[in-house]
Amino acid sequence: MSTVSLIQLNKNFKEISAVSDFDMFIEDKEFVVLVGPSGCGKSTTLRMIAGLEDITSGTVKIDDRIINNVHPKDRDIAMVFQNYALYPHMNVFKNISFGLRARKYPKNEIELKTRKAAEILDLTELLERLPGELSGGQKQRVAMGRAIVREPKLFLFDEPLSNLDAKLRHKMRAEMKKLHQKVQTTTIYVTHDQIEAMTLADRIVIMRSGVIEQIGTPYEVYHEPANHFVAGFIGTPTMNFIDCELEKTQPGLHCQLSGGSSFQLDHFQLNEEIGPSREMYIGIRPEDLIHVTSKRENLISIDAQLEVVEPLGAETLLICKGDFGEITGKSNQARGLQWGESIEFEINPDRIHFFDKKTRKRLRRII
Amino acid sequence: MITPILFMLSTSFKEGAEVYSLTIFPEKPTLVNYLFILGESKFIIWTVNSLIIAVLSTFSVLFFDGLVGYTLAKFSFRGREIVFIAILSTLMIPTEMLIIPWYMMSRTFGWLDTYWGIAFPGLMTGFGTFLMRQFFMNLPDELIDAARMDGWSEFAIWLRIAMPLVIPALSALAIFHFLGNWTAFIWPLIVTNDPDLYTIPVGIASFNGEFQSDWEIVMTASCLATIPTLFVFIFLQKFIIKGIMLAGLKG
Numbered sequence: 045m046s047t048v049s050l051i052q053l054n055k056n057f058k059e060i061s062a063v064s065d066f067d068m069f070i071e072d073k074e075f076v077v078l079v080g081p082s083g084c085g086k087s088t089t090l091r092m093i094a095g096l097e098d099i100t101s102g103t104v105k106i107d108d109r110i111i112n113n114v115h116p117k118d119r120d121i122a123m124v125f126q127n128y129a130l131y132p133h134m135n136v137f138k139n140i141s142f143g144l145r146a147r148k149y150p151k152n153e154i155e156l157k158t159r160k161a162a163e164i165l166d167l168t169e170l171l172e173r174l175p176g177e178l179s180g181g182q183k184q185r186v187a188m189g190r191a192i193v194r195e196p197k198l199f200l201f202d203e204p205l206s207n208l209d210a211k212l213r214h215k216m217r218a219e220m221k222k223l224h225q226k227v228q229t230t231t232i233y234v235t236h237d238q239i240e241a242m243t244l245a246d247r248i249v250i251m252r253s254g255v256i257e258q259i260g261t262p263y264e265v266y267h268e269p270a271n272h273f274v275a276g277f278i279g280t281p282t283m284n285f286i287d288c289e290l291e292k293t294q295p296g297l298h299c300q301l302s303g304g305s306s307f308q309l310d311h312f313q314l315n316e317e318i319g320p321s322r323e324m325y326i327g328i329r330p331e332d333l334i335h336v337t338s339k340r341e342n343l344i345s346i347d348a349q350l351e352v353v354e355p356l357g358a359e360t361l362l363i364c365k366g367d368f369g370e371i372t373g374k375s376n377q378a379r380g381l382q383w384g385e386s387i388e389f390e391i392n393p394d395r396i397h398f399f400d401k402k403t404r405k406r407l408r409r410i411i
Numbered sequence: 412m413i414t415p416i417l418f419m420l421s422t423s424f425k426e427g428a429e430v431y432s433l434t435i436f437p438e439k440p441t442l443v444n445y446l447f448i449l450g451e452s453k454f455i456i457w458t459v460n461s462l463i464i465a466v467l468s469t470f471s472v473l474f475f476d477g478l479v480g481y482t483l484a485k486f487s488f489r490g491r492e493i494v495f496i497a498i499l500s501t502l503m504i505p506t507e508m509l510i511i512p513w514y515m516m517s518r519t520f521g522w523l524d525t526y527w528g529i530a531f532p533g534l535m536t537g538f539g540t541f542l543m544r545q546f547f548m549n550l551p552d553e554l555i556d557a558a559r560m561d562g563w564s565e566f567a568i569w570l571r572i573a574m575p576l577v578i579p580a581l582s583a584l585a586i587f588h589f590l591g592n593w594t595a596f597i598w599p600l601i602v603t604n605d606p607d608l609y610t611i612p613v614g615i616a617s618f619n620g621e622f623q624s625d626w627e628i629v630m631t632a633s634c635l636a637t638i639p640t641l642f643v644f645i646f647l648q649k650f651i652i653k654g655i656m657l658a659g660l661k662g
């Protein structure tokens with residue numbers, strides 16, 4: 045039960061900067077997820093908080109205590125590693141209780157706490173086994189048990205589910221969420237799986253090359269991405285991006301797509317002055333590109349030729365090629381679509397994201 | 412390969428006159444040699460000396476080589492490479508070259524004719540340090556990190572996590588070192604004058620008089636001297652096999 049302050053955290057390996065100016069305040073009981081592409085500094089950030097990696101500059105505080113120079117053993121933080129890092133020569137019981145023994149708990153209390161943790165994680169039958177005799181999912185649960193048994197101030201998870209197969213990962217994700225609701229310990233969780241991030245997080249931190257791109261709730265990072273990178277990183281299938289030139293008209297904006305198509309947005313104004321015209325990317329999520337079968341008046345739409353149909357069951361993805369490039373849209377109708385057919389997609393103007401081509405920042409609609 | 416050992420065994424049951432006949436089976440097997448060795452010579456004392464020195468120095472080697480090997484493998488600090496190379500380079504110096512400096516050291520510090528004097532050159536070895544470093548390099552860092560998060564000190568992690576996971580290497584090192592120490596001859600010979608401090612090899616050599624050698628006695632003593640090494644080998648071999656099984660479970 046603790047808050048965490050990360051203030052201007054920096055980490056350099058020799059000349060390479062792995063994390064720069066990481067700034068964040070984490071509330072008590074919060075579940076924060078760090079996501080980003082491989083090598084963006086997620087693990088390094090986590091390891092700095094854990095004390096496993098020296099901090100080049102900056103401050104880490106738990107509650108109001110600065111812990112920059114505190115040995116990991118004295119930080120009262122539990123960590124789950126990607127490869128579980130179970131001690132191969134100890135059975136499950138000893139693995140789970142190893143941290144309690146370090147803290148010199150009385151014997152009967154160790155027994156009690158360990159059995160309780162094992163029960164929560166459904167490990168009671170496996171207590172005598174060695175890690176080598178466990179399946180991946182069971183190992184993962186032992187690693188979790190080792191973390192929860194100590195009731196630490198803070199949990200750190202470094203891609204704990206990445207070694208599991210898809211089905212098990214899904215199940216453990218739900219378990220993870222239940223567990224957090226039960227124990228309510230402040231948690232920082234690293235993953236490169238954005239679905240994991242979206243489903244687990246109270247707040248998501250999106251990183252790239254050591255820099256925070258955005259901090260926000262799953263809703264915010266999805267619907268109000270700070271920039272082009274975040275918009276492309278969050279969401280599957282990824283957002284469609286189209287080069288365009290915005291021109292100011294009365295009373296609104298004219299959107300000239302590369303390749304020739306264009307549409308008009310009336311009564312539309314962005315939070316930045318765009319001058320007479322400005323180079324932009326527009327971004328539209330596949331679920332906001334709806335295949336329309338019957339023409340209606342005043343519809344904002346774009347046309348493209350159908351290339352691939354991907355039926356997913358509940359809905360169907362249409363991958364199409366227009367004169368502006370490739371886009372992915374959705375259809376409720378899976379049958380009867382022909383390769384090369386011309387498809388019209390409807391666009392809800394409120395669901396269009398505008399990104400400045402130079403700064404790559406998102407502009408917001410204000411009118 | 413086995414012939415010399417057979418002769419050693421058979422000679423130990425022969426009487427003095429028969430020693431030079433090359434028969435495997437003694438004509439009149441006898442136990443007088445054994446009675447002499449165990450009853451009238453200082454063989455028991457030498458055995459105790461040898462055991463004390465070999466056991467202590469083996470434990471010392473496991474401890475210090477393990478500790479230094481681990482440090483070299485798992486901590487980065489300035490000068491690590493230099494320390495490692497310095498330790499490696501000691502492997503290139505033959506023991507014979509070190510004996511004179513050791514002797515002068517021992518004389519200066521008054522270590523002649525002491526257990527410490529016999530044992531000190533073998534309390535830590537470059538080879539063992541190198542061997543342990545190589546094994547510890549394969550130990551996953553995550554295990555060490557996990558133990559840190561679990562609240563253990565660096566020394567405790569070494570003792571409780573790192574060392575148990577390299578038991579096969581430790582057992583092999585223990586066998587090598589114990590045997591090497593058990594059969595060490597030149598240095599114990601030089602550093603001891605008092606027959607009460609002889610180790611077995613030095614003691615056995617002392618049966619070889621200047622003018623006459625009692626081979627049957629020498630052989631009997633040698634037979635007895637191999638017994639502890641057999642036990643050590645059998646005992647430690649179990650750990651090597653067990654350790655290999657454990658290594659298979661890792662990951």
Ligand SMILES: Nc1ncnc2c1ncn2[C@@H]1O[C@H](COP(=O)(O)OP(=O)(O)OP(=O)(O)O)[C@@H](O)[C@H]1O
Pocket residue numbers: 057060061062080081082083084085086087088089236
């Ligand atoms: N010990 C190290 N020495 C030098 N560079 C390192 C070290 N550890 C990490 N780096 C570098 O720091 C950067 C961030 O690494 P980090 O492990 O934090 O990435 P990550 O976001 O966890 O990636 P992944 O998703 O692949 O685990 C990378 O460019 C990496 O090469």
Ligand SMILES: [Mg+2]
Pocket residue numbers: 086087088202
């Ligand atoms: Mg990582």
